[in-house]
Amino acid sequence: MKKILILGVGAQGSTVAQRMDEEPNVSEIICADYDEKAVSELVGILKKGKGMKVDASDIESIKAAAEGVDLIVNGLPLQFGKNVLEAALAVKTNYQDFAATESIHKDWVEGIKIMYDEYGKRFKEIGKTAVIATGSAPGLICAAARRTMQYLDTCDTIYNIVYEGVEAKRFLPFWWSPVTALSDMGGIPNAFENGEMIQTEPFGRPIYRTYDYVGKEIRFVEHDHDEPVHMGLNAKEFFKGAKNIYFKYAGSGVTFAEPIYRAGLLSKVPEEIDGQQVIPFNVVLKHIPPAPKYRDEIKEIIEEGLVTDSGAMVVEAIGEKDGKKIKVETHVFAPGLIESFKRAGITSEMYLTGQGGALFTKMFVEDKFTQTGLISSDMLTFDQVDYYIKCAEKLDITLDTKVTELK
Template sequence: MKKVMVCGCGAQGSTICRRLDEEPNIEEVVCADYNLAAAEAVCKLMKKGTPKQVNAAHVDEIAKAAEGCELIVNVMPLEFGVNVMQAALQIKACYQDLSACENVVEGFPEYDTWLEGIRYMYTEYGRRFAENGTTAIIGTGSAPGVMCVMARKAVNELDECDTIACMVYEGTRTKRFIPFFWSPEVALCDMEEDAYAFENCQQIRTKPFSRPIKRNWPECGREVTLVEHAHDEPVYIGFNREKYFKGCKNAYFKYGGTGIEFSEGLYKAGLLHHTPEEFEGHEIVPFDWVLKHIPMPPKDPEVIKAIIDEGIVEDNGAFVCEAYGKKDGKDIMVDLHVSSPGLEEAYERAKMTGEMYLTGQGAFLYTKLLVNDMVPQKGLISSDMLDDQQVEQYIAWANDLGITYTIDIKEGCKFDG
C-alpha cells in the first residue's frame, strides 16, 4: 500500500486527490495546501485523505509533510515548483508536476530562461532523480499532458513528421462570470508571456495573440480563431523531436475561446504586466489588480451545481492535434480530435467541471502509471516521453473515463499556420 501527497488542493489538485482515493493500492492521500480549509474541504469528499497545512515557500516544511510518501504530485503555481521538487529529492520520492518549474538554474539568474530551465531539468534534475532511483514526470495536465500523449499517437501514424500543431478551443460560457475554469493566475501569466514555437528546427518566441489561424470543427459548431499562446508542447517536441516525434521540424501551440477573448483586451491595454505603476498616489501592479477581481474557478460540487442551474450559455470546445508528414511516400495530415465531457456531463459523471475532468483526470492517469509501478524510467522525463506501451495504456484508461479520440488521415494537406 502506498502513500501519496498532492501539494495544492485547488480545482485540479482536488480532482487528483479524489481519484487517488479510489485506487486500491493507495493507503493514504496527504492533501496539502497553504489554506488548511481547502485541504479539509477535499478530504471531506474522501475516505483516505489527510489534510495538512503546508507553506510551499519552505522545502523542509514540504518534506516533513510528505514523510513516508512515495510520490509527491505538485499542483502549485510555477514559482513553488522547485521547492516541491527539492522536497521530493530530499525524501527520495517520485515527483509529478502538471507543468514545468521555473527558476530551476540555481545561482545563475542570467541563464534562467524557462526554455533553458527545461533543458536543465532534463539534464541536472534528471541526474539527481536517477541517482535516487526515482522518477519525475513534468507537464502532466491536459495540455501539456493529454495533448502530449495524443501527439505521440498521431505521429505514430507517420513514417516521418514535418509539423505538429497542438490546438485547444474552449467555448464554455455560463451566466455567472467565470472567465477561467482553471487557475486565473496561471492563465493570465501565460496570456502575458511571449509564446514559444519550434520552427525550422529552432526554438523561437512569438507575440501572444498573434499569427491567427481559423478552423471549422464540428465540435465548435462554427468557424473559430486560434492564436499563439505560451505553452510547453513546442518546447518538449523541439527537445525530443528525433527520438519521439520522427524528426519533426515545426511545432506550434494555438489557443482560442473564452479565456483568450477575455484576456486579449487586458493585454493590449497593458493590464497584464508585473511592473509597479503609480496611480493617484498609490503604487499598484496591474497584473495583481486584475487578478484580485477575477473569481476563482469552482471546485465544490454544490457551487458547480448552482452555476449550472443558473444557466449555461455555451458548452463546447475542441482539443485537436494535427500532425503533418509522410506515409508511404505520400504527404498526409493526421487529424486527431479528443472528446471529453463538458461542464454538464462532467458534473453528472463526477461532480466536477469539464476543465477539472480533463485536466485533473488527465493528470491522474500519469499518477496512476506511477503508483502502479508502470514507469520504469528513472530520472526526469516530460509527458511526451512515455514509451509506446505506456502511451497505449494511458489511452485505454482515458477511454474508460470517457476521454476518447478519433483519427482522420487526409492526403495532400499542408499546415496553414
C-alpha cells in the same frame, strides 16, 4: 501498496486524490496544503485520506510530509516547483507535477533544459522517476501527440490546438486560476520553427479551423504554453524529427484577454496614474472572479444558464508515411461542463485536467513507468501511451484519429 503525498488540494490535486482513493494498490493518501479548511473538506470525503498542513516555501516542511511516501504529486503554484523537486530528491521518492516549474531559472526554457539534464541525472542516480507536465494541456494532449507519431515515418509540423468553449452567463472569463491564466495570456509564447526555439507575439499568427461538433469557424492564436518547448526539445527522439511545433489557443478567455493585452493592462511593470504607483496586471486581476470549485457554486452557475458548453482539443501532425505526404488529425473528446458536473460535481476544466493528471498517477501506482530520471508527458513510450488512452476511455475521455493523404 503505495503511499502518496498530494501537495496542493485545489482542482487538480483534489481530483487526483479522489481517483487514487479508488485504487486498490494505494494504501494512504496524504493531502497537504497551507489551507487547512480545504484539506479537511477533501479528507472528509476520502476513505484513505490523511490531512496535513504544509508550508511549501519551506523545504523542511515538505520533506516532513513526504517521509516514507512512494510518490509526491505536486499540485502547487509553479513558484514552489523547485522546493518540491528538492524535497523529493532528499527523501528519495518519485515526483509528478501538472506543469513545469518557473522557479529553476529566470528564463523558463533554460529552466526546462536544466530539469531534463541536471534533475534528470539526480533522479536517475537515486533510481526514481520524475514526470512533469501531466495535466490536460500539457499532459493529455502530449499523449495524443505521441499517438499521432505511430502513423508517421517522418514528421514536419505539429499543431497543438485547444478551444476553451465553455461560457457562463455570469462574468467568468477563466475556469482555472485567474493569475495563471492572465500570466499566460500576457506571456511571450514560444514556438519551435525550422528546428529552432523562437518567441512570438501573444495573440499573433492566427489560424482558422471549423469543427462540426463546435459548429463555427474558430480563430486560434499564439499563446504562452508548454507544448512547443517540451516537444521541440524532444523532437528528434520522440516526434520523428519534427521541425515546426506550435500551440494555438482560442475561447472566451482569449476573447476577454486580447483587448486588455493590447491596451497594456497585462503589464506587470509599475506605472504612475494620478500620482499613484499602479501595476496594471494587479488591477485587472483584482476584478476577475476566482474559478468555481465547490459543488454548490458550480450548480448555481449551471442553473443560471450557459452561453456555450463546448470545446476542442486537437493535434494535427503533417509528415510522410510510405513515401506519401499525410496529415494525422487526432481529436480528444471529453465530458462538457454539464456532464462533468453530473458525473463528479466538478467543472469540465477540473474533470479534464484532474483526470488527465490522475491517469499519470495511476501509471505510477501500477508501476508502468520503466524510465528513471526526469521525463515530460510527451516522452512516453508507445506502450505507455496505449495504456494511458485505454484508461482514459473508462473515464469517457476518448481519442479519434483521421489520416488524410495530402497532394
